[in-house]
Amino acid sequence: MIKLVITGVWVCAITLASVYFSVQMATAPAPAPVDSKQSQLELVKGETITVPIVKDGAVSGYFIAKMSFMMNKDVVKGATLPLTEMTSDELFTLLIGNKMIDIAKVKSFDPNAFRETVKKNINQHLGGEYIDQVMLEQMDYLSKEEVKANSSGQPPKMGKPVHIVEPAAASGEAAPAGH
Secondary structure (H helix, E strand, O other): HHEHHHHHHEHHHHHHHHHHHHHHHHHOOOOOOOOOOOEEEEEEEEEEEEEEEEEEEEEEEEEEEEEEEEHHHHHHHHHOOOHHHHHHHHHHHHHHHHHOHHHHHHHOHHHHHHHHHHHHHHHHHOOOOOOOEEEEEEEEEEHHHHHEEEEEEOOOOOOOOEEEEEOOOOOOOOOOOOO
16 A cells, blocks of 8 residues: 555656646747858748740740749848849840850850859849849740740640759759759
């Protein structure tokens, strides 16, 4: 009988101690966030943008691009930045004005230089260091013939779109470099 009473007191003591420590841990202040550069950034999703390519006075195809940005959290909180419009303007400038991508020489396209140029130019337009990183989520080229065939419901006779930057793999693997 004494063993039963001692066992009961022991179980009560362990239960009370575990409840006490659980409550202490639940109400403890959160640890201070690490003051790293990554913790100060926020992802701002971009929209898909279509840029027509004009050759010899007529539209020859379309670039389809989607970019997102890593921006300073403090800047994003209080500001309403026209990122979609700025991105569209920058893509039109780089793809049509500067012809940064030559469809005949897709392999020579340097995505890192493209990202840095977009970052530098948009930050320059905004007048500060708003964008820390540019992420190319999609960049494809469709010829005018492919678009016409797809819109008329005909089975596509042409090849697949030219992937300038491969979309991220669904399984979390990185896209192959060099495309």
